[in-house]
Amino acid sequence: MTTAIPVAPADTRRHELAAFLRSRRERISPEQVGLPPTGRRRTPGLRREEVALLAAVGVTWYTWLEQGRAIQVSTQVLDSVARTLLLDRNERAHLFALAGVEDPVQVMDCPTITPAVRLVLDQLSPLPAAAINRRYDILAYNRTYTGIVGDLDAMPPEERNVLWLAFTDSYFASVLVDREEARASIVARFRAAMADHGSERAWTDLLKRLCQTSPEFEALWARHEVEGLGNGMKRFLIPGAGLLRFDYTNLWLGPNGGTRVVTYTPADDATRAHLESLGDSAESGGPE
Incomplete structure (x- = not known):
């Protein structure tokens, strides 16, 4: 499967790929990849034939690749070249993007949330707020957020996921108004995000669990x-507080639509008046 790269025409992208490969090749010494030193070289780094040998590809093919010619590139060959050139995660992603090929290697979302992000979430209270990744895992949250989704601390990590909570017998599903519309929307967004993560185990495992658990999810998928x-906007019917209306806003923590902070701000005076009670309910053990 190939992924189109809309940022540049194919010929420009090939020239960028060629320049990138040359720059990575020239920074690596023979000793770094287990080759014996061969004395003084006219140019720094590895020779093209050495890269081809180590990557188990034809010298002519690799030369054409560095010359920006229009040749077919497979994921297996790109993977071998990436390993030979000792590319890190970001460089590898750049290589596959320039080649217009989907990287089959699993790239897991980093679950780590910095202390600074946790402080932001705490400072946003009493506004409900949480850090959520593209897979809808809830990575961090403030106490008011648990007033609308339930006691996350009591849940195993694999269940701290907005999709899972929306399609299972959870507190979040029970208080979520306009449930059918919300469920259809989140499935459509999950499918759009999964286009970039179809080969990743964490994504496929979540999809399998949801399909096995919820016939409604499977039908929407x-x-x-x-x-x-x-x-x-989302509406919640909270026991003891009534109908609460929130406008939710995504605040991105990085590029490429990755992890974001989602904040819920009151859409009316009645909701604003119940913010503190949401926090008190969460602090005392979550909604009853």
């Missing part, structure tokens, strides 16, 4: 609807 992430 089969519709192949896609939708981009955006801001909007």
